[in-house]
Amino acid sequence: ETDEIDLKLAKERSRVQATIAGWKEYVDPESLNSIYEDIDSGRLQMIMPDAVKDALNTRLIWYKRRTWSMHRDSRCARIFFYNHETGEYQWNKPERVDGWVNTPPNFEAKPLDENDDSSDEEDKGDSQKDIHKREQLHEYSDKLLRKLRDWEEHRDIATGGKLYYHIKSGHITREKPQEVHNEELKRQAYTILVKTAQFIDRIGDWDKYHDAITKHFFYYNRITGEGQHESEANEAALREEAEHKNQSGRLLHRLSDEELSKRKEQEVWMETLQRARRKEIYTTIARYNPIDDETRRLNELNTAILQKIDEDFAHQTMGYRDTRIDTELRVLQKARNLGLFVSVKITKPILVATETALDAAIILQTDEDESGSIEDHDNHPSLSERRRVNRLIENGIWRMDQNMALCFWGCHLWCQLGEEKDNHEHDECRRRIMICRLGCLIYHEAYEWQNVHADTFELAWHEANECSTRLIKCPRDCDVWVSLDQLEIHTNERCVKRPISDLCCRLGCGKQFDGVNNRILELEQERTWHEAEDCPLRTVKCMWPECNLTMLAKERKQHRRTHLCLSGIVTFKVAGSFEYVVPRDVKHIKIQAWGGGGGSGLLRHFRCGHGGGGAFIEAICPVHPGETLLLVVGGGGQGGQVGQTIPSDTESGLPLIQQLGKGEGGLPGGGCGYSNNNEWACGGGGGYTSMTRKGPQGLITLFVVGGGGGGGCRDGLGGGGLHAEEAGEKSDRRNGRLGSQTRGGKAGQCSKETTPTTFEGTDGSAFQGGNGAEFGGGGGGGYYGGGGGGFSPGIVGAGGGGSSFVESSSFTSVFIDRSYKRVPGGRDRHPPANTLGGIAGEGGYEKAVCAGNDGCIRIAIPGFYSNMDFDSEEDEMRL
Known part of the structure; x- marks a missing residue:
């Protein structure tokens, strides 16, 4: 926020990328940011100096002085080449065109400050515009360096400097946008923060840390240098991405320069071929894949769960919200399989289905009241009752003609069969039976969940005090939220910080290695090291010349003293x-x-x-x-x-x-x-x-x-x-x-x-x-x-x-x-x-x-x- 970051440490671990106009350009291997150092004064900064910009502009001026240009003959739809110096025309592509090799032969390269008005009349629509913007980017980009939110950073093919492309708008510029600069400062700050923060967990390319000063969690990408606060990161999505990479990852190996050149040439020509066919691909009409009402409703409920949790539990940690989402989605799927309902939309206002049914009911009731006010005043009670029955039959016939039926839950509302009745019974009826959204065995009618209980709603009170599956934070501080009925199993069998069983020295010295379960490998390594290097009961060998006696380590000191004294x-x-x-x-x-x-x-x-x-x-x-x-x-x-x-010696002895x-x-x-x-x-x-x-x-x-x-x-x-x-x-x-x-x-x-x-x-x-x-x-x-x-x-x-x-x-x-x-x-x-x-x-x-x-x-x-x-x-x- 203050743009004041100490860049000395970043410079020490960085390598020199280039030397331009009295400035050295470094690339930080952790944040991948460019750092500029004045050779004379030693001053460090992240913003490109004016002297470097002038040098790159000079390169661009020389780059624009090109000899060949490409054109397309509209009659035969063929590409031809024109030499501006000699006036020569030819169909074959020259060996070197516009200052670089193997330019795709389907457009004329233009600098960034020129407008492109040569698009075909057929290239219309948003998809064609995006394709054209990407094609224009390939004219100026030599390589994609990295992505910074909505911007891509490329290497300029003309100057060797930086080129920035906005993914959404397609805007291309050589000036560093303020959003990019802010993102670089943020990444540089995270590289400093990870030095003092406590490491918690590793999720694929991301590391989870805890800052002891702010008491916040954050995530740091070891590959790109990107950092995310716990409020903007989705740990569940990161874990899913890491799992996907583990399953589909391939072992990469470094290619030689010749192989890289061949591969790049092949990619360029393959892209040219795809560009020629892209028009047909994007003009194909997308086929609509209809889904059934049950799937549609389930998808809507999934979206509603995510939105509601994000709104109602914004003050909770990311770990709680992730666990809450997983729990409610699991309960939703289980309830749907059993034909039950969950209390996810109980506070949502009445929707179209109920309003339509109420309008029909109001019309019928108005007609009934009007007819009753006229006909029910007859002097003959039997005649009045007969007319009332006739009106009921007529209303029933009208409802049958309108294909209507009573609500399943007994709210006395008539709904039109089909989507209207389904929407009302599933999402709107206040009398529908709904189970707890955390999956316990308690169920109420929808309006009962909304009753006031101890200065709050019944639903909130139930989830905080009564629910047997309410979410509880692990008492061992492993940052995991579990349901109450699973808390004992988690703390004793699954918690990464649960105490491990006695880990004692196997040689019998009695030393114990105490710790939590997530340190089991570390403790086993400590025990192995202890048994090999530190245990007094380990067997050692005397290194005195010509001795080679084996003994217990606790006896070695006395044995060595014996050797010394014997001398x-x-x-x-x-x-x-x-x-x-x-x-x-x-x-x-x-x-x-x-x-x-x-x-x-x-x-x-x-x-x-x-x-x-x-x-x-x-x-x-x-x-x-x-x-x-x-x-x-x-x-x-x-x-x-x-x-x-x-x-004696005698015979008798x-x-x-x-x-x-x-x-x-x-x-x-x-x-x-x-x-x-x-x-x-x-x-x-x-x-x-x-x-x-x-x-x-x-x-x-x-x-x-x-x-x-x-x-x-x-x-x-x-x-x-x-x-x-x-x-x-x-x-x-x-x-x-x-x-x-x-x-x-x-x-x-x-x-x-x-x-x-x-x-x-x-x-x-x-x-x-x-x-x-x-x-x-x-x-x-x-x-x-x-x-x-x-x-x-x-x-x-x-x-x-x-x-x-x-x-x-x-x-x-x-x-x-x-x-x-x-x-x-x-x-x-x-x-x-x-x-x-x-x-x-x-x-x-x-x-x-x-x-x-x-x-x-x-x-x-x-x-x-x-x-x-x-x-x-x-x-x-x-x-």
């Missing part, structure tokens, strides 16, 4: 001897070490004693690049074995021999546990863990980590630190003692007075734990090993833990932690997970006879000190 952290978790070569440029390493755990023991059917856990040492050691360190990882002590009674049950200690240094009957089982002690380096005088022991003692019916003691038991620490006298820095732990005591002892436990020694007594757990290995366990009747002692040692001059930041019970030391340092379950250095399980876990050595280079817990056990340790 700077080395872990030795299996008992044995190893060598570690210090990497290049590494001058310090951080070491964590755990001793082996002791095996568990038991008294059958009573209780178990778990093995003691290994001690822990952490320190930072200065090293030299390329230096080789010798590592020993202590093994876990074996679980206890019960003794057995076996026959007597006497029976008692074979000891032996729980081997872990290597190196773990003491053995023994049992001399089949009721006891005593575990072996855990081996120590150590590291040595090569010195000038031989091997130098850098540290030793004590192993845990083996269990009996008492729990094995854990690996010790630098000292033996702390002051005041209580321990069963039958348990072996901890080793110290100077001597091994004492063996547990045995009760010799009450029970004879085959052999007693031994004390620990350097790097070796003591063995248990006849019934007793083995001591753990260490710098000095723990003592073996003793026993007394019903009680079997456990082995003591070995002591630990650190060469303080070779380490900094030393931390030593002894073990208590079966839990290894350094629990807050997150011992690595053992290959057989549990964690490194853990003692044997107390609820069943089992071996203790091997110790461990973990070495990290600088930069990885804080990540040394990357391979720890995630689950809680069993206690």
